[in-house]
Amino acid sequence: MNNLSTISFPPFVLLMLCFTLSFQSSHQSHHHVISIHSLFPNCSSSKGTKKLSQSPSTLEIHQRHDLCWQPTSSSSDTTKSTQQLLEEDQSRVDTIQAKLSKKSKKQDPFQTKKITVPVQSGRSLGTGNYVVRVGFGTPKSDLSLIFDTGSDFTWIQCEPCVKACYDQQDPVFNPSNSKSYTNVTCDSQLCGPKLRSATSATPGCASSTCVYGIQYGDQSFSVGYFGVETITLGQDVFPNFYFGCGQNNQGLFGKSAGVLGLGRNSLSFVSQTATKYGNAFSYCLPAAASATGLLKFGSSNPYxxxxxxxxxxxxxxxxxxxxxxxxxxxxxxxxxxxxxxxxxxxxxxxxxxxxxxxxxxxxxxxxxxxxxxxxxxxxxxxxxxxxxxxxxxxxxxxxxxxxxxxxxxxxxxxxxxxxxxxxxxxxxxxxxxxxxxxxxxxxxxxxxxxxxxxxxxxxxxxxxxxxxxxxxx
Missing domain, CATH: 2.40.70.10 (Acid Proteases)
Incomplete structure (x- = not known):
């Protein structure tokens, strides 16, 4: 039997061997090896997703179901789905760039004649791709909302949908069935600059009720009553939460019931729950449509x-x-x-x-x-x-x-x-x-x-x- 300890190599061979091993180790540490199959999202297995441990202030994150697709090398529908996703994404980016541009004039849904015009085919609000479940009202109704760090205002579709409501997964919220809902009046201090700063639109007034409007660069919008309601996250209950009760909502919002605004404005969800959660939140976004993420409110001390x-x-x-x-x-x-x-x-x-x-x-x-x-x-x-x-x-x-x-x-x-x-x-x-x-x-x-x-x-x-x-x- 050969004893490896007795085998000797010329110095140049040892040098080359060390260089090869070093290169392979460095190459592997700076690269990923992935399967082609993992690149394609599949929503069909979402029911089997494991439950993640969570606290009362933690919500599960799921991808919007309408963003699921199953690409194949020969499917023209697949290409169309991805193309639409990218177009919607560009629409959102255009809106963000316009909002931050000093040269851009912000649109006001109460001053445009296009407010009742349906959104253009293939275009959307592009407010986000992930949804969470939030309870509204007393007794509460659980609704799926797109959560969005790029907007401030929280709104949901509401009965009686005076003008129009798009199709959503959950029953449309009916404020008349809630013991805790009230309208914000036109003479409220919030029905002015504060609401405008959260929606970028001047509030209106209808029968002494404050009316909000939020519109985007592709003409998608939500208009409705500015209201106060109790909302519930797990076991955490927040009375007197200010939000929009949408009566005229048009755009490709998927099957969600509305938007949860997590921006920095005083009317955002983050600001309105700051007493409880300390102006802090975190999330982990799932990489696959069949996986589950987490949206958590509150801070860890220490991190x-x-x-x-x-x-x-x-x-x-x-x-x-x-x-x-x-x-x-x-x-x-x-x-x-x-x-x-x-x-x-x-x-x-x-x-x-x-x-x-x-x-x-x-x-x-x-x-x-x-x-x-x-x-x-x-x-x-x-x-x-x-x-x-x-x-x-x-x-x-x-x-x-x-x-x-x-x-x-x-x-x-x-x-x-x-x-x-x-x-x-x-x-x-x-x-x-x-x-x-x-x-x-x-x-x-x-x-x-x-x-x-x-x-x-x-x-x-x-x-x-x-x-x-x-x-x-």
Whole structure:
């Protein structure tokens, strides 16, 4: 029997062996190996999703059912679904950019003649892709709401739907069946600048009742009575919650009952529950439609050491949004040579409703170049809408992709889950899930596709945002 301890190698062989092992270890640590099957969401198995442990202040997060699709290499309907998702996402981004642009004139649903015109085919409000269940009224009715960090105002559809209500999964809320509902009167101090700041529209008045309106760049909107109601999250009950009781709602909201606004305005859910939850919330977004995420209100004191914090910035032109300081990016373990001024010109927000991360043109070009170089062995595919770096993985069962990291002040790196790097229209059209802005001065947006499976902590009271290992599947 040979004794390995007696075998000797020439020095150059040992050197080459060490180099090879070192290279393989480095390559594996800076890349992901993923199956092609994992790139395609499937909602059919959602009923089997395991339940996650949660506290009374924690809600389960699910993807909107209307966003589920099952891509195949030959399905034209699949391509259409992905195309629509990207178009809706761009619609939301256009609205955010318009809201933050000093040159843009904000629309007012009480001053436009288009308020009763149905939303254009294939366009939507684009308010978000994740829903949670919230109780309204006494006795309570549980409703599925899109939760949105990019808006402030909470509203739901209400009977009698004086003008129009779109189709939703749950029965439409009837305020006349609730013992705790009241209307806000026109002479209330809230029916003025405060309501306008939350909706970007001047309030109206109907039979002494305050009327809200919220409209978006694609003409989607909700108009209705400004009311006060008791809402319930698990075992936590909040009386005197101000919200919108929608009587005329048009847009592609899926099957949700409305929107839960988690922005920074005084009328947002975060602000109205600050006494209980301390102006803090966090979420973990599921990577797959069949998985479950968590939306938790309240803070942890102290936070786990694994959580990395970056300062939450403030801007006078975007109080609704959560600004942070993106300062760099990495691909495959190498930090890209992007000047910090590239990101600083337009600034960056983090948004739960935008799907695809938007970057300044120069930053995107650097990312695209590095990613394409790392993926050179794979054949390019046809671009998909706003996505120009796509691949044809026909015949592949697994692929190797470079890890992508985002750097935030003061230098923390937040990795992107492998399922957040790519988005699939079909096996022959799998694309890098990042896109460029049209102008260097446009705000960058850290989208939800790149946030999946992270614990994202909004400690609004202490003006910081944290990122840690995800607590969801």
């Amino acid at each position: 786990p050491r694994t959580v990395k914090f970056t300062p939450m910035l403030s801007r006078s032109d975007g109080a609704s949004f959560y600004f942070l300081d993106l300062i760099g990016m990495s691909v495959g373990g190498y930090k890209l040579g992007i000047s910090g001024s590239v990101f600083a010109t337009g600034g960056t927000i983090i948004d739960s409703g935008t799907v695809i991360t938007r970057l300044p043109p120069a930053a995107y070009e650097a990312l695209r170049g590095a990613f394409r170089k790392a993926m050179a062995k794979y054949p390019l595919g046809k671009p998909a809408s706003i996505l120009d770096t796509c691949y044809d993985f026909t015949g592949y069962s697994t692929i190797t992709i470079p890890k992508i990291g985002l750097f935030f002040r003061p230098g923390i790196e937040v990795g992107v889950d492998p399922l957040g790097v790519l988005i699939a229209a079909s096996v022959s059209q799998v694309c890098l899930a990042f896109a460029p802005n049209g102008d260097p001065g446009d705000v960058g947006i850290y989208g939800n596709k790149q946030q999946v499976k992270l614990d994202v902590i909004y400690d609004v009271g202490n003006s910081k945002i944290g990122f840690g290992p995800g607590s969801c599947n």
